[in-house]
Amino acid sequence: MIQKPRGTQDLFLNEINEIIELETILKTIAKNYNFQEIRTPIFEAKELFVRSVGTTSDVVSKEMYEFVDKKNRQFVLRPEGTAPVVRALIENKLYAPEFIPFKTFYIGPMFRYERPQVGRNRQFNQFGVEVFGPNNIEQDLELINFAYAITKKIGIEKNIQIDLNFLVTGIRREKYISDLKKYLETFKNLCNDCTQRLSLNPLRVLDCKIDGIKFLDAPNMQKYLNSEDELYFSKIVQKLKESEINVKISSKLVRGLDYYTGLIFEVKYNSEILGSQDTIIAGGRYNNLVSELGGPNMPAAGFALGIERILIILKNLKKDLKTNKGLDLYTIALSEKGMELNYKVLRTLREQNVIVDTDLMNRSFKSAFKQAEKLDAKWIIIFGDEEFTTQKVTLKNQKNGEQIMVDVKDIFEIIQKNK
Template identity: 40%
Template sequence: MGFKIPRGTQDILPGKVELWQYIEEKARELCKRYNYLEIRTPIFEQTELFQRGVGDTTDIVQKEMYTFEDRGGRSLTLRPEGTASTVRSYVENKMFGQPEQPVKLYYIGPMFRYERPQSGRMRQFVQFGVEALGSNDPAVDAEVIALAMDFYKELGLKSLKLYINSLGDKESREAHRQALIEHFKPRIGEFCSDCQNRLDKNPLRILDCKKDRDHELMQNAPSILDYLNEESEAFFNKVKQNLDTMGIDYVVDDRLVRGLDYYNHTAFEIMSEAEGFGAITTLSGGGRYNGLVEEIGGPATPGIGFALSIERLIMALEAEQVTLPFETGIDCYLVSMGDAAKQKATGLLYELRKAEITADTDYLDRKLKTQFKAADRLDAKYVAILGENELDNNVINVKDMEKGEQQEVPIDEFIDYMKQKTREA
C-alpha cells in the first residue's frame, strides 16, 4: 500500500519552492525597512490560548481547530493563526517592559485549520503577518496597512482594493451590539444555527455570515459608523487622514467586521480584483485588537496587525500573470572524464563552493554527452570540462552556455576565473 499526502496539504517541490523563497525574502526585506523584527513561536499551543485569544464564537474555534490531548492529558492545538501566539510570547517574555515601544514583530510560518480544501484554502497553509504592540497612535494603524499594501505592490500586483472600517471602542461596540440584537431578534429564526447562537454572544459576527448574507435584514442592519462615539470617530478619521497623506486609496465598508472576536477600532481587508482570481477575493486582513493582551494575561496594551496567506498571494500573481524574477540554475557544472580527472574535479568543486559559487557535478559516471544534458537541465551558466588531456596540460575548458564561447583556463587560475565571471553576471 502506498502513502498519499493528507487532504488539504501540499508538497512544494524544487522548481516551485524558489518562488516561495523569493516571496518570503521579499517579506523579510520589507519588514526590515519598516523596522519589524522576526518572531518564531511553537506550532502548537495550549488550546485555551486560542479559545480566549481568537474567541469562542468564531468559526475557527468552533469548527476548524486541530486539537489533541498529549500524553500528560493537556489539551493542545495546532496554531490556526499567528496573533494569539505572538501576543502570548509578548506577555510571557515581558516585551512590554522593553524600552523601545511599540514592539513591532513579524512571522512567517505554517498554520492549521480544518476546513473544506479549495483553491487557495488549505488545511495547512503559510501565513505572513505583522503585529505592532504598545501604541494607540492611529499612525501605527496606517503604517501596518501601508506595509501590507507595499508587500503586494512590490511583488507586482496591481488589481488591489483596500477596504477599511471602524469597529469602535468598547462603548461604541456595546451600543452597536444592542442595536444589532434588537434588529435581528424578532426574525432570528430565519437565520442559520450559527447566527442564532451568536445573537446574544456576539451579534456583530452575524454580519460576517456567508450563508445568510443575502437576507434582507443583512442589507439594512444598523451600521457601526452610526454608533461611534466622539473618540472612536476621531480615531478613525485620523487613520484615514494618514492613509490620505501616504496616497493610499481605500473604500470605507461599514459591513467589514473580520472573523475574529478580538478586533476593535480599525479593521481592514485587501481584495484582489483580478479577473479569474476566484469567488473569494480576500487576500489579507487585519485590524486593531486593544484588550487582547489583557485577555491573555498581560497588562493593558494596545495592538494592531494583519496576516496574509502565501497560497492566496500566489493565486493572485498567477491571475495577473506576474512573473517574479527569482534566480534558478547554478553557476557552474563540472564535467570530468577519467578517474584522475574525476578526483581532481572533486577538489575543484569543493573550492568553487567555498568561493560561494553554486556548482555541481556528475555522480553516475555518465558519458560526456549525457553530462552536458544534465548541465542543461540544471540551467548551468558555465560548464567546466576536465579530461585526461586537460589534466596532462594543467588546464580546464570553461564554456559559457549562453554565448557558446569556450575558454581554456589554467587549472590553478580556474577558481579566480570563475569568481570574476560570476561577479560580472
C-alpha cells in the same frame, strides 16, 4: 498507498522555490520596517486560543485541530499567529521598556479543519507582523503601508482594494449590537451559523459567507462612533487616499476573530482567481488582548498574509519571483583525474557561495549537456586528463556560446565578473 491528509500539500521543485523567494521578499520588507523575526511553537495550549480568538469564532468552535498529551493536557495545532506572539511577549516579559515598541514578524504553518478549496487548505503558511506599544494614527498607517508595500513589490498593487472599518467600542458598541440584533431578527431562514451567532455574538453574522450579502441595510457602524474615534478613522482614510492607495470604507467588515478593537482592514484582490477567498492580507488593532491574556495594558496591532493565496495569484499572472535563476556553473568530469580536479573545484566554489552542480549519473556527453540546459546553467566546464595536467579549463558561456580559457584558480573571479 498512504496518501497525504486532505487539505495539505507536498511542496517541491519550483513550488518550494517560489515559496522561498516570496518569504525572502517578505522578510526583506519586514527588516526595512525594522521588524525582527519571532518563532513560536506549532502547538499551544487550547486555552490560549479560546481566551483570545473567542469561543463563538469559527476557528475555536469548529476548526481547531485538538489533541490531549500523555498527561491529559489539552493542546491544539496553532490556527493563527497573533495569540502565540502575545503569549510569548507576556511569558518572556518583552513588554519591558527596553523592548518597546516591540515590532516582530513570523512565518510558518497554521492549521484549521476547513473545507479545502482554492486558496484555503487545512495546513497553510502564513506571514504576519505584530507591533506592541504605539497607539496612534502613524502606527496604523505604517502597518497598512507595509501591507501595501508587499502588493507593490510583487507587482499586484493595481488590482487590490483595501477595505477599512473602525469597530465601535464601549457603551456605543452595546447600542450598536442591540440595534443590529433587532435588524437581523427580521430575517427568516438564516443559516445555522447565523442563528447561533445571533444570540451569542451578532457581529459575527455580518461576516457570514452565506447570508452576508443579504444584510445591505444593516445599521451603519460608522454612525455609532464617538467623535474621537470618528476623527481618528477619517484621518486614516484621508491619509491613505492622499497616498493614492485604493481604499473603501466597509461598515460591515468585522473580521473573524474576537480580539480586534478599533481599526481593522482587509486587502482584497480584485479578480475571480481566488473565488470567495479574495482577502489576501488582513489585520487591525487588538488593544485589549495583551491584558486579557494576563499581561500589562498595552496597545497592539498587526496583520497576516496567506502565502498560498499570493502564489495562486502570481501563478495565474505568470509572474516569476525568482531572483536567482538556475545554476552559476555545471561541471562534467570525463576521467578519474578529471573527477579529482572536479571535486576540488566544486568544494572551493561552493565555499565561495557559487551555485554549482555536477554530473554524478555517468551520463553520456550529450545527455550531460542537456542536463546543464535543463538546470539553466550559465557556464559549463569539462574536466579531463588535460585539464588536470595543465590546471587550465575552458569556461563555456551557455547564453552566448563564448568560451574562455582560464586557470583553475581564476574560475571564481570570471564567474563573479560575468554574473
